[in-house]
Each structure stands twice: as C-alpha cells, then as structure tokens.
Amino acid sequence: MMNKKYYLIPVLMTTALSVAAAEDTVDQRVSQLEQEIQLLKSSSASDIADRIKVNGFFSVGATRSNNDAGYAGSNDSYELNSLSLLGLQAEFTLGEQTSVVSQLVAKGEDDYDPSFEWAYIKHTFDNDVTVRGGKLRVPIFMYSDFLDVGYAQPFIRPPEEVYGAVPFSTYVGGDIAYDLELDDSTIQLQAFAGKAKEGNIEFNYMYGASAGWQYDNLLLRAVYGTSQISVPSTSSFYSIIPEDTKAEFFGLGLKYDDGANLITGEYTTVEVDGQMSDTKSAYLTYGRRFGDWMPYVTIARLETTDNSERVGQYFNLGGMTVPVAPLLTAERDAYSLGVRYDVMSNVSIKADATLINNFGDTVGMISNATLASNLDLTTFGSKQDDSLVYSIRLDCVF
Numbered sequence: 001m002m003n004k005k006y007y008l009i010p011v012l013m014t015t016a017l018s019v020a021a022a023e024d025t026v027d028q029r030v031s032q033l034e035q036e037i038q039l040l041k042s043s044s045a046s047d048i049a050d051r052i053k054v055n056g057f058f059s060v061g062a063t064r065s066n067n068d069a070g071y072a073g074s075n076d077s078y079e080l081n082s083l084s085l086l087g088l089q090a091e092f093t094l095g096e097q098t099s100v101v102s103q104l105v106a107k108g109e110d111d112y113d114p115s116f117e118w119a120y121i122k123h124t125f126d127n128d129v130t131v132r133g134g135k136l137r138v139p140i141f142m143y144s145d146f147l148d149v150g151y152a153q154p155f156i157r158p159p160e161e162v163y164g165a166v167p168f169s170t171y172v173g174g175d176i177a178y179d180l181e182l183d184d185s186t187i188q189l190q191a192f193a194g195k196a197k198e199g200n201i202e203f204n205y206m207y208g209a210s211a212g213w214q215y216d217n218l219l220l221r222a223v224y225g226t227s228q229i230s231v232p233s234t235s236s237f238y239s240i241i242p243e244d245t246k247a248e249f250f251g252l253g254l255k256y257d258d259g260a261n262l263i264t265g266e267y268t269t270v271e272v273d274g275q276m277s278d279t280k281s282a283y284l285t286y287g288r289r290f291g292d293w294m295p296y297v298t299i300a301r302l303e304t305t306d307n308s309e310r311v312g313q314y315f316n317l318g319g320m321t322v323p324v325a326p327l328l329t330a331e332r333d334a335y336s337l338g339v340r341y342d343v344m345s346n347v348s349i350k351a352d353a354t355l356i357n358n359f360g361d362t363v364g365m366i367s368n369a370t371l372a373s374n375l376d377l378t379t380f381g382s383k384q385d386d387s388l389v390y391s392i393r394l395d396c397v398f
Contacts, residue, residue: 059150061393069387070373081108133174142253150395159283161302171196188212203227221253240275262287278306303331330365333358357386
C-alpha cells in the first residue's frame with residue numbers, strides 16, 4: 001500500500017504543474033485578447049474620426065436705413081439679426097464614393113433657432129456622375145450653394161432685386177450632376193426635381209436644369225426651373241394664387257475673376273400664371289483688389305412685366321379690401337458702393353451703402369416678407385420714394 005501511495009506522488013505533481021501551466025496560458029490569452037480589443041477600439045475610433053469632416057461659418061453684422069421702408073430687413077434703427085448667423089457642416093464618408101452631408105444653420109432673423117439647410121446622401125459613380133438625395137439648396141442662382149456663407153460672397157448680401165424674386169432657397173428631392181472635361185474648359189451639367197414649402201405656400205412638381213461653361217477665369221451659366229404653387233383656401237392670397245398655379249424661372253449668370261478684377265452678374269425672369277407678379281431683374285458687380293482690400297460697386301434693377309393683369313383687382317389683406325396692383329406691381333433700382341477687407345485668410349470685414357430709388361408709379365415691392373411695408377394704406381401710394389441703407393458685416397469660415 002505504501003508503495004502505491006508513493007507511486008502517485010509524481011502523477012499528482014505532474015498534474016498540478018499542468019494545471020498551473022494551463023492557468024498561465026489562459027491568463028496570457030486573456031491579456032492578448034484584451035490588447036487586441038483595445039487595438040480594435042482605437043482603430044475604430046480613428047477610422048470614424050478620419051471619416052468625418054466638419055467645418056463651419058459665422059457672420060455678425062448690423063444694418064440701418066434712413067427710413068422705415070423695410071429694404072433687406074432694415075429700418076430706421078440699428079438691426080443686428082438679418083446679417084448674423086452661425087452654421088456647421090459635417091460630411092461623413094460611408095465609402096470611397098458615398099457620403100452623407102448635413103448643414104445646420106442658426107440665423108438671427110429666426111431667433112437663432114437651428115435648422116437643417118442641407119441633409120442629403122451623395123454618391124459618385126465610376127463615370128463621375130454624382131447623384132444626391134435629401135434636403136438640398138435650390139440651384140438657380142450663381143451663389144445658391146454659398147447663400148449663407150457670407151465669406152464666399154463679394155458683397156454684404158446678394159442683391160435683393162434678383163435673389164428676393166424667389167421666396168424659398170431649399171427643397172426636398174434630388175439632383176444629378178456631371179462635369180464634362182474638355183481640352184481647356186469644363187461644361188457643368190445639373191438636373192434637379194422635388195418640392196419646397198415656404199410658410200403656408202407649397203411649391204410642388206418642381207424640376208429644372210442648369211448648364212455652365214468654365215473657361216480659365218470665366219464662368220457662364222444658364223438655368224431653368226418650374227413648379228406648381230398652392231396655398232390654403234383660407235389664405236388671403238388664395239384668390240390670386242389658385243391651386244396648382246404654374247411658375248417658371250429662367251436665369252443667366254456670369255463670373256470673371258482673375259485675382260485682381262472681379263465681375264459677376266445675373267439676369268433672371270419669373271413668370272407666374274394669374275395676378276401674381278411676373279418679374280425681370282438683374283445685377284452687375286465689379287470689384288478691384290488692392291492687396292487685402294477690394295472696393296466694389298453693384299447696380300441692380302427689378303420690374304414687374306404683367307402690370308395690366310392686376311388693374312381693377314382686389315383682395316383681402318388683414319381684414320381690409322385692398323387693390324392688388326400696389327402690392328404686386330413694382331419697379332426699383334439699387335446702387336451699392338462697398339469695400340471688403342480680408343483680415344486673415346478666413347476672416348473678412350465688409351461695409352457698404354445701398355441706395356434704392358426710381359419706383360415709378362409703384363411702391364417698389366421693397367420687402368417680400370411684408371408686401372405692404374412701403375404702402376400707404378390711405379392713398380395706396382408709396383410712403384417713401386427712396387431709401388438709403390448702411391451695413392457692416394464680419395464673416396469667417398473655420
């Protein structure tokens with residue numbers, strides 16, 4: 001019996017050593033797995049960070065007019081909201097050719113309530129055709145893509161005579177774009193479709209297309225768009241905007257920038273069935289750079305072209321029966337003289353003075369937000385024959 005007991009001692013010692021070795025192996029394996037998990041977490045976090053690109057823009061400005069005509073949101077006291085905003089844009093790369101883009105903007109004129117100006121998915125095919133879907137900027141103006149980015153514009157604000165003719169700037173839908181590279185120039189093609197809403201006005205069945213030609217320092221562009229407008233039957237404008245009223249837009253644009261001289265301009269027409277205003281408008285801006293300084297001058301014009309359709313027509317405005325013609329018939333000229341100073345590569349300060357006049361027999365249709373801003377409700381004539389607006393603005397991108 002004693003011999004058998006002693007015989008088991010080596011077996012027990014071997015078993016104990018094997019168990020200890022196994023425990024060491026397990027501990028090492030657990031440690032190795034923890035290291036691998038940590039590396040995966042670190043790699044994943046780094047990969048996500050590499051996929052996200054964030055930038056932003058900021059503007060703060062002040063404007064004041066010599067009267068209360070209401071041009072460009074100004075009045076006879078200092079106004080800080082219409083030129084002030086903060087925007088953040090993020091792009092998340094899903095793959096080599098696919099990404100998601102969003103742009104959140106808080107505007108002073110909206111009490112700085114943030115809203116998504118852009119929110120779309122983008123994919124570029126192997127043949128360089130790009131498609132986007134979601135909430136997009138309506139691509140009808142030369143500066144549509146930079147409408148809120150003051151730093152990317154030569155002036156304090158895009159000329160109201162042209163950019164104020166269309167009451168909305170974003171839509172929900174999609175577009176398709178393709179750049180055709182030639183020997184020494186590029187043809188830019190784009191088509192879009194969707195719908196939009198501004199207040200209680202709906203713009204349905206909207207579609208259009210644009211074509212641009214870029215040659216060296218020169219860009220020429222043409223665009224067409226159409227939609228059907230509808231307002232609720234309870235709206236004051238229902239009598240002059242019946243359901244599915246057709247509207248058409250046509251625009252021409254040019255930009256020349258050789259680093260020293262800047263010339264940019266646009267000509268647009270808007271045609272709406274019925275009594276709503278048909279307009280033609282244009283502006284031309286010239287700027288000359290002297291180092292970090294660029295003085296500039298802008299001349300703009302707006303006029304309605306279907307005035308006879310509103311003669312003798314009336315509608316209800318806030319409980320009052322008023323003639324349509326004074327509200328929706330207009331002509332005016334605008335002359336701006338300004339200067340831009342680039343403080344840094346991403347910061348600029350601009351100041352300008354804008355005179356609007358030559359209203360003819362109209363009230364100038366100075367404010368799209370408040371059509372009656374310059375209307376004398378007693379005589380149905382113009383309260384002001386002209387207006388002088390002073391503005392200053394600081395813009396930056398980051």
